[in-house]
Amino acid sequence: xxxxxxxxxxxxxxxxxALRVYQQTDGDMVVVIEQGGEQIGGxxxxxxxxxxxxxxxxxxxxxxxxxHAALHALMEAMLEDNRLNPIHPQE
Numbered sequence: 001x002x003x004x005x006x007x008x009x010x011x012x013x014x015x016x017x018a019l020r021v022y023q024q025t026d027g028d029m030v031v032v033i034e035q036g037g038e039q040i041g042g043x044x045x046x047x048x049x050x051x052x053x054x055x056x057x058x059x060x061x062x063x064x065x066x067x068h069a070a071l072h073a074l075m076e077a078m079l080e081d082n083r084l085n086p087i088h089p090q091e
Contacts, residue, residue, distance in 0.1 A: 008034065009078040010087040021075045027059035029071040 008020040014035075022030040033040050033053035041052035057068045 005075065007075050007078045007082065009081060015087070019078075021071060021078065023072075023075065028062075029057045029068055029075075031055050031057075031071065 002025045003022050004025045005023040006020060008018045010018045016036050018034045018037075020032040020034055020039075022032070024030065031054070039053060041050070041054075044050055044052045044054045057064050057071060059068065062068055
């Protein structure tokens with residue numbers, strides 16, 4: 001699915017790990033954990049048995065309406081934190 005908006009924020013304790021939040025063009029929200037700029041566990045192939053650090057929350061038929069809304073708020077907070085206090089990852 002094409003991505004409409006994405007933001008990442010480096011953690012406070014490990015400067016090579018980051019939380020990334022994507023909003024897809026259909027409105028779904030995806031949360032990913034990265035280390036060294038790469039998604040932990042590799043790319044999600046859609047196979048439920050894949051061991052990847054990625055979770056998707058859907059708009060249409062989704063069961064987590066409040067979580068979806070909170071991820072929108074998280075994305076805005078991360079954008080603002082990155083603007084006011086940028087942290088650059090260390091490899």
